[in-house]
Amino acid sequence: MTTTADRLPHALDAPEVAERLDGRRPAVFLDYDGVLTPIVPRPEDAIMSDDMRAVVRALAQRCPVCVVSGRDRAVVSELMGVDDLIVAGSHGFDIYDPARGPIVHEASQGWEGLVAEVTERVRAAADDIPGTLVEPKHASVALHDRHVADADRPRVAALVEAVLAEHPGELRVTPGKFVHEIQPKIDWNKGKAVEHLLEVLDLDDSGVVPIYLGDDVTDEDAFRALVARADAGRPAGVGILVIDPEDAPSRDTSATAVLATVDEVGRFLDGLAR
Protein backbone atom coordinates (compact mmCIF):
# COMPACT_ATOMS: atom_id res chain seq x y z
CA MET A 1 0.00 0.00 0.00
CA THR A 2 1.33 3.42 -0.89
CA THR A 3 0.55 6.95 0.17
CA THR A 4 1.75 10.39 -0.83
CA ALA A 5 4.59 12.35 0.78
CA ASP A 6 2.30 15.05 2.14
CA ARG A 7 0.31 12.47 4.16
CA LEU A 8 3.30 10.96 5.95
CA PRO A 9 3.95 11.77 9.61
CA HIS A 10 7.19 13.51 10.47
CA ALA A 11 9.77 10.95 11.65
CA LEU A 12 11.09 13.15 14.47
CA ASP A 13 7.78 12.91 16.28
CA ALA A 14 5.88 10.05 14.63
CA PRO A 15 4.32 7.62 17.12
CA GLU A 16 4.47 5.02 14.30
CA VAL A 17 8.27 4.98 14.49
CA ALA A 18 8.43 4.69 18.29
CA GLU A 19 5.74 1.97 18.27
CA ARG A 20 7.59 -0.16 15.73
CA LEU A 21 10.82 0.15 17.65
CA ASP A 22 9.19 -0.50 21.04
CA GLY A 23 12.22 -2.00 22.78
CA ARG A 24 13.52 -3.73 19.64
CA ARG A 25 17.01 -3.26 18.23
CA PRO A 26 17.28 -1.01 15.16
CA ALA A 27 19.38 -1.96 12.11
CA VAL A 28 19.89 1.18 10.06
CA PHE A 29 20.26 1.36 6.28
CA LEU A 30 21.30 4.69 4.81
CA ASP A 31 21.12 5.96 1.28
CA TYR A 32 23.82 8.56 0.58
CA ASP A 33 23.01 11.41 -1.83
CA GLY A 34 20.14 13.56 -0.63
CA VAL A 35 20.14 11.78 2.74
CA LEU A 36 23.59 12.06 4.31
CA THR A 37 24.56 14.97 2.06
CA PRO A 38 22.46 17.59 0.30
CA ILE A 39 22.11 17.31 -3.47
CA VAL A 40 24.77 19.50 -5.10
CA PRO A 41 25.43 20.43 -8.75
CA ARG A 42 28.40 18.07 -9.22
CA PRO A 43 28.53 14.48 -7.91
CA GLU A 44 32.16 14.74 -6.76
CA ASP A 45 31.29 17.65 -4.44
CA ALA A 46 28.81 15.70 -2.29
CA ILE A 47 31.21 15.29 0.63
CA MET A 48 29.69 14.30 3.96
CA SER A 49 30.02 16.91 6.72
CA ASP A 50 32.11 16.33 9.84
CA ASP A 51 28.95 16.55 11.96
CA MET A 52 27.15 13.89 9.95
CA ARG A 53 30.24 11.67 10.02
CA ALA A 54 30.32 11.93 13.82
CA VAL A 55 26.63 11.03 14.07
CA VAL A 56 26.98 8.03 11.73
CA ARG A 57 30.03 6.81 13.62
CA ALA A 58 28.23 7.15 16.97
CA LEU A 59 25.22 5.28 15.62
CA ALA A 60 27.43 2.47 14.30
CA GLN A 61 28.72 1.98 17.86
CA ARG A 62 25.16 1.36 19.00
CA CYS A 63 23.60 -0.73 16.21
CA PRO A 64 24.32 -2.20 12.75
CA VAL A 65 24.61 0.53 10.12
CA CYS A 66 24.86 -0.17 6.37
CA VAL A 67 25.08 2.28 3.50
CA VAL A 68 22.99 1.42 0.43
CA SER A 69 23.93 3.74 -2.41
CA GLY A 70 23.60 4.12 -6.14
CA ARG A 71 27.21 5.23 -6.09
CA ASP A 72 30.17 2.96 -6.54
CA ARG A 73 31.21 1.50 -3.21
CA ALA A 74 34.72 2.99 -3.12
CA VAL A 75 33.40 6.41 -4.11
CA VAL A 76 30.76 6.55 -1.41
CA SER A 77 33.24 5.39 1.25
CA GLU A 78 35.64 8.12 0.22
CA LEU A 79 32.97 10.83 0.19
CA MET A 80 31.84 9.70 3.65
CA GLY A 81 35.37 9.55 5.02
CA VAL A 82 34.37 6.30 6.71
CA ASP A 83 35.81 2.93 5.73
CA ASP A 84 34.58 0.56 8.41
CA LEU A 85 30.88 0.35 7.52
CA ILE A 86 29.14 -2.25 5.39
CA VAL A 87 28.46 -0.64 2.02
CA ALA A 88 26.11 -1.89 -0.69
CA GLY A 89 27.30 0.17 -3.65
CA SER A 90 26.06 0.46 -7.21
CA HIS A 91 22.39 0.15 -6.19
CA GLY A 92 23.11 -2.89 -4.04
CA PHE A 93 24.95 -4.89 -6.73
CA ASP A 94 28.30 -4.66 -4.93
CA ILE A 95 28.21 -5.36 -1.19
CA TYR A 96 31.24 -5.43 1.08
CA ASP A 97 31.54 -5.94 4.81
CA PRO A 98 34.94 -4.91 6.26
CA ALA A 99 34.60 -7.79 8.75
CA ARG A 100 33.44 -10.54 6.35
CA GLY A 101 34.64 -9.41 2.91
CA PRO A 102 32.41 -9.41 -0.18
CA ILE A 103 28.75 -10.37 0.36
CA VAL A 104 27.65 -11.89 -2.92
CA HIS A 105 24.26 -13.01 -4.15
CA GLU A 106 24.14 -15.05 -7.35
CA ALA A 107 21.12 -13.06 -8.62
CA SER A 108 23.27 -9.95 -8.80
CA GLN A 109 26.04 -11.47 -10.96
CA GLY A 110 26.76 -12.02 -14.65
CA TRP A 111 26.33 -8.60 -16.27
CA GLU A 112 29.94 -7.32 -16.23
CA GLY A 113 30.63 -7.52 -20.01
CA LEU A 114 27.32 -5.88 -20.84
CA VAL A 115 27.93 -2.96 -18.47
CA ALA A 116 31.44 -2.39 -19.83
CA GLU A 117 30.16 -2.34 -23.43
CA VAL A 118 27.28 0.01 -22.63
CA THR A 119 29.54 2.35 -20.65
CA GLU A 120 31.84 2.80 -23.63
CA ARG A 121 28.88 3.32 -25.97
CA VAL A 122 27.35 5.99 -23.71
CA ARG A 123 30.66 7.70 -23.09
CA ALA A 124 31.41 8.04 -26.81
CA ALA A 125 27.94 9.32 -27.73
CA ALA A 126 27.66 11.71 -24.77
CA ASP A 127 30.84 13.46 -25.91
CA ASP A 128 28.70 15.16 -28.55
CA ILE A 129 26.10 16.47 -26.09
CA PRO A 130 27.39 19.51 -24.17
CA GLY A 131 26.86 19.45 -20.39
CA THR A 132 26.49 15.69 -20.00
CA LEU A 133 28.52 13.87 -17.38
CA VAL A 134 29.09 10.13 -17.65
CA GLU A 135 29.73 8.30 -14.38
CA PRO A 136 30.95 4.77 -15.00
CA LYS A 137 30.03 2.43 -12.16
CA HIS A 138 30.48 -1.16 -11.10
CA ALA A 139 27.07 -2.33 -12.28
CA SER A 140 25.64 0.57 -14.26
CA VAL A 141 26.46 3.72 -16.12
CA ALA A 142 24.98 7.01 -14.97
CA LEU A 143 24.34 9.62 -17.64
CA HIS A 144 23.91 12.93 -15.78
CA ASP A 145 22.08 15.76 -17.56
CA ARG A 146 21.77 18.39 -14.81
CA HIS A 147 23.96 20.80 -16.81
CA VAL A 148 22.52 20.08 -20.25
CA ALA A 149 20.64 22.91 -22.00
CA ASP A 150 16.90 22.31 -22.33
CA ALA A 151 17.25 22.27 -26.09
CA ASP A 152 19.66 19.32 -25.86
CA ARG A 153 17.66 17.21 -23.39
CA PRO A 154 15.81 15.34 -26.16
CA ARG A 155 19.21 14.21 -27.43
CA VAL A 156 20.00 12.70 -24.04
CA ALA A 157 16.64 10.92 -23.97
CA ALA A 158 17.20 9.68 -27.53
CA LEU A 159 20.62 8.31 -26.61
CA VAL A 160 19.18 6.40 -23.67
CA GLU A 161 16.37 5.00 -25.85
CA ALA A 162 18.87 3.99 -28.55
CA VAL A 163 21.08 2.14 -26.07
CA LEU A 164 18.09 0.28 -24.66
CA ALA A 165 16.93 -0.64 -28.15
CA GLU A 166 20.37 -2.01 -29.01
CA HIS A 167 20.06 -4.50 -26.11
CA PRO A 168 16.44 -5.64 -26.19
CA GLY A 169 15.31 -6.97 -22.81
CA GLU A 170 18.80 -6.69 -21.31
CA LEU A 171 18.81 -3.20 -19.83
CA ARG A 172 16.60 -0.90 -17.78
CA VAL A 173 16.81 2.77 -16.88
CA THR A 174 16.24 3.75 -13.29
CA PRO A 175 15.17 7.32 -12.70
CA GLY A 176 17.08 9.74 -10.50
CA LYS A 177 17.72 13.42 -10.02
CA PHE A 178 18.84 14.67 -13.45
CA VAL A 179 20.39 11.30 -14.13
CA HIS A 180 19.58 8.28 -16.28
CA GLU A 181 20.99 5.14 -14.68
CA ILE A 182 21.37 2.40 -17.27
CA GLN A 183 21.51 -0.96 -15.50
CA PRO A 184 21.29 -4.65 -16.37
CA LYS A 185 17.65 -5.70 -16.32
CA ILE A 186 17.83 -8.33 -13.64
CA ASP A 187 15.81 -8.96 -10.54
CA TRP A 188 18.05 -7.08 -8.12
CA ASN A 189 17.64 -3.70 -6.45
CA LYS A 190 18.20 -1.86 -3.16
CA GLY A 191 15.30 -3.72 -1.54
CA LYS A 192 16.74 -7.12 -2.46
CA ALA A 193 20.13 -5.98 -1.17
CA VAL A 194 18.61 -4.98 2.20
CA GLU A 195 16.77 -8.32 2.50
CA HIS A 196 19.99 -10.16 1.67
CA LEU A 197 21.98 -8.15 4.21
CA LEU A 198 19.43 -8.78 6.97
CA GLU A 199 19.73 -12.51 6.32
CA VAL A 200 23.52 -12.66 6.02
CA LEU A 201 24.08 -10.42 9.05
CA ASP A 202 21.69 -12.52 11.14
CA LEU A 203 19.36 -9.58 11.67
CA ASP A 204 16.31 -11.29 10.23
CA ASP A 205 14.49 -11.90 13.50
CA SER A 206 11.63 -10.42 15.46
CA GLY A 207 13.94 -8.52 17.83
CA VAL A 208 15.28 -6.31 15.05
CA VAL A 209 13.54 -3.43 13.29
CA PRO A 210 15.24 -2.37 10.05
CA ILE A 211 15.09 1.36 9.39
CA TYR A 212 15.83 2.63 5.88
CA LEU A 213 16.35 6.29 4.97
CA GLY A 214 16.23 7.25 1.28
CA ASP A 215 15.11 9.99 -1.07
CA ASP A 216 15.02 8.53 -4.58
CA VAL A 217 12.56 6.40 -6.51
CA THR A 218 15.11 3.55 -6.32
CA ASP A 219 14.79 3.67 -2.52
CA GLU A 220 11.12 2.72 -2.83
CA ASP A 221 12.23 -0.90 -3.47
CA ALA A 222 13.73 -0.88 0.02
CA PHE A 223 10.65 0.77 1.59
CA ARG A 224 8.46 -1.91 -0.01
CA ALA A 225 10.76 -4.68 1.24
CA LEU A 226 10.46 -3.38 4.81
CA VAL A 227 6.67 -3.21 4.64
CA ALA A 228 6.53 -6.74 3.20
CA ARG A 229 8.29 -8.15 6.26
CA ALA A 230 4.98 -7.97 8.13
CA ASP A 231 3.50 -10.46 5.61
CA ALA A 232 6.13 -12.95 6.77
CA GLY A 233 5.19 -12.44 10.43
CA ARG A 234 8.17 -10.27 11.31
CA PRO A 235 7.93 -6.70 12.60
CA ALA A 236 7.56 -4.30 9.68
CA GLY A 237 10.55 -2.07 9.18
CA VAL A 238 10.47 1.71 9.09
CA GLY A 239 10.97 3.46 5.76
CA ILE A 240 11.82 7.13 6.01
CA LEU A 241 11.48 9.25 2.90
CA VAL A 242 13.83 12.23 2.91
CA ILE A 243 12.03 14.87 0.93
CA ASP A 244 10.41 18.22 1.62
CA PRO A 245 6.71 17.34 1.23
CA GLU A 246 6.09 20.91 0.04
CA ASP A 247 8.38 20.26 -2.92
CA ALA A 248 6.80 16.93 -3.86
CA PRO A 249 3.43 16.60 -2.13
CA SER A 250 2.12 13.96 -4.52
CA ARG A 251 5.21 11.74 -4.54
CA ASP A 252 3.88 8.20 -4.22
CA THR A 253 5.71 6.26 -1.53
CA SER A 254 5.74 3.12 0.62
CA ALA A 255 7.62 4.93 3.39
CA THR A 256 6.31 5.16 6.96
CA ALA A 257 7.44 8.69 7.78
CA VAL A 258 9.20 11.69 6.30
CA LEU A 259 12.18 13.92 7.08
CA ALA A 260 12.40 17.16 5.11
CA THR A 261 16.13 17.90 5.11
CA VAL A 262 19.59 16.42 5.61
CA ASP A 263 19.80 18.37 8.89
CA GLU A 264 16.69 16.54 10.10
CA VAL A 265 18.32 13.25 9.09
CA GLY A 266 21.24 14.18 11.36
CA ARG A 267 18.88 14.90 14.26
CA PHE A 268 16.97 11.66 13.73
CA LEU A 269 20.14 9.54 13.60
CA ASP A 270 21.54 11.38 16.61
CA GLY A 271 18.39 10.46 18.54
CA LEU A 272 18.79 6.80 17.57
CA ALA A 273 22.44 6.86 18.61
CA ARG A 274 21.59 7.93 22.18
Ligand SMILES: O=P(O)(O)OC[C@H]1O[C@H](O[C@H]2O[C@H](CO)[C@@H](O)[C@H](O)[C@H]2O)[C@H](O)[C@@H](O)[C@@H]1O
Ligand atom coordinates in the same frame (compact mmCIF):
# COMPACT_ATOMS: atom_id res chain seq x y z
O1 LIG B 1 21.59 6.12 -4.04
P1 LIG B 1 22.28 7.41 -3.73
O2 LIG B 1 23.40 7.28 -2.78
O3 LIG B 1 21.30 8.49 -3.32
O4 LIG B 1 22.90 7.90 -5.12
C1 LIG B 1 22.05 8.33 -6.19
C2 LIG B 1 22.91 9.00 -7.25
O5 LIG B 1 23.57 10.08 -6.59
C3 LIG B 1 24.53 10.84 -7.32
O6 LIG B 1 23.84 11.69 -8.23
C4 LIG B 1 22.94 12.59 -7.60
O7 LIG B 1 23.62 13.39 -6.61
C5 LIG B 1 24.61 14.31 -7.16
C6 LIG B 1 25.28 15.01 -5.96
O8 LIG B 1 24.36 15.65 -5.13
C7 LIG B 1 23.93 15.28 -8.12
O9 LIG B 1 24.89 16.17 -8.65
C8 LIG B 1 23.24 14.49 -9.24
O10 LIG B 1 22.51 15.37 -10.08
C9 LIG B 1 22.26 13.46 -8.65
O11 LIG B 1 21.70 12.64 -9.67
C10 LIG B 1 25.52 9.94 -8.02
O12 LIG B 1 26.34 10.69 -8.87
C11 LIG B 1 24.86 8.78 -8.75
O13 LIG B 1 25.86 7.86 -9.20
C12 LIG B 1 23.97 8.03 -7.78
O14 LIG B 1 23.34 6.92 -8.41
